Amino acid sequence: MKAENFAEISDLIDYLRNNLIIAHLCGFDITKKLPSYCTFERLLKNFDHKYLSYVMQNQVNILKDFGLISGESISLDSTPIKANTKFNNPKSFPKNKFSKDNQPKSDKDCRLGVHTASNDSSNKNYEFYWGYKNHIIIDCLSGLPIAEVTTPANIPDFDAAIPLLSETNNWFNLDGVNFIADKGYDVKKVYNFVRNTLPGHCFIPLNKRGSKKHNLTDDGHVVCDAGIPMIKDGKEYFDGFIKQKHRCKYYKSKDDSLCPCYHPKYFNGKKYRGCIKYTSISTDYRSSINRNPIHFKSKYKLRTESER
Known part of the structure; x- marks a missing residue:
């Protein structure tokens, strides 16, 4: 079929x-x-789907014994599977067809998902659909699939990644694997699982997710709205990152003319006046990866196998 x-x-x-x-x-x-x-x-x-999974696992292990699948570098991606419902028909115009409360009667197991052209948060090219996601692990060198799982469409890619990798590791040794994925998998728990459990290396680009950008001087001081470098005023230590506090350098001054832009926070009437900004200094595995070298970029290019 x-x-x-x-x-x-x-x-x-x-x-x-x-x-x-x-x-x-x-x-x-x-x-x-x-x-x-x-x-x-x-x-x-x-x-039962488990019989097909069992057949696939045996086929993959045979190909591994033949040297056709190495498992040195793997890539994970998902593809949408639309449910057989009128709500997915673009020529259908019922009210609230993409409402979570409007479950299709023809398929009680499908869920509402969104399919985007890319994982860039600024990309407006997306569409809603009722259905599922098929998550597939690909051997990057041969382009052959290693494992797959189908989930409802509302399950994020990174939530499906760890169970699928863990189950695959039980019958297909992933020790020291190079894990390649797009921005949709850029979450700390995926990095930590690949690094600590497999253990392997991640080749995932950063997804900044609308994080604030501050102008910094060469020595790491934040530049305020008036163009004046702020002073560092202590740190807070959390699990995986350090929160650095930056304060207006004139926060103790009583001279109203020192702020060139006359910022409202400089005239707040408090004991310590002026702006306060924060920057995060990550200390985890995710932030330690250098994504600029040729080695990282050449490995990441292998991800196109999972697109195919």
């Missing part, structure tokens, strides 16, 4: 009846009557 792009079981049955050679190659006994529509439908509904 997938190879011939058949949407209905009836199309498959008609095709097999008119192409008995194909039916024979698929394993059917063409000297007897081919299975009925109900048999195919019962197979699709009742066949």
Whole structure:
């Protein structure tokens, strides 16, 4: 059905009846009557997915023994699977068709998801859909799939990544693997899992997620709105990062003319006047990765295998 792009079981049955050679190659006994529509439908509904996963795992391990799959560098990505519902039809215009409370009656398991053209937060090119996501791990050198899992569409990519990697590591050794993924997987728990559990190396670009950008001097001082370098005024230590406080250098002054832009916070009437800004100094594995060298960029280019 997938190879011939058949949407209905009836199309498959008609095709097999008119192409008995194909039916024979698929394993059917063409000297007897081919299975009925109900048999195919019962197979699709009742066949446990774990059997297909077991077959795939064995095939992958055979290819690994042959040296066709190395597992040295893997890439993970997801693709949307739209549910068979009228809400996904662009020519359908019911009210609130993409409301979370408006669950399609034809598919009680699907969930509302969003498909974007890229993981750039400023990209406005996106669409909502009802359905699922298929998450696939690819061997970057051969381009062959290693493992997959299907989740409802509302599950974020990074939430599906760790269980899939953990399960795959149980039967496919991922020790020291190079894990390559796009910005959708740029979260600390993915980095920490790859680094501490596998252990491996991450090649994931940063997703700044609307973080504030401050103008800094060469020695790390924040430049205020008036263009004056601020002074550092203590640090707060958290798990994985350090919060650096920056304060107006004239915060103890009583001279109103020292602030060139006459900022409202300079005239706040408090004991310590002026602006206060904060910067974060990360100390975790995610922030320690240098993403500029050729080595990182050459490895990240292998991610295109998962796109294909």
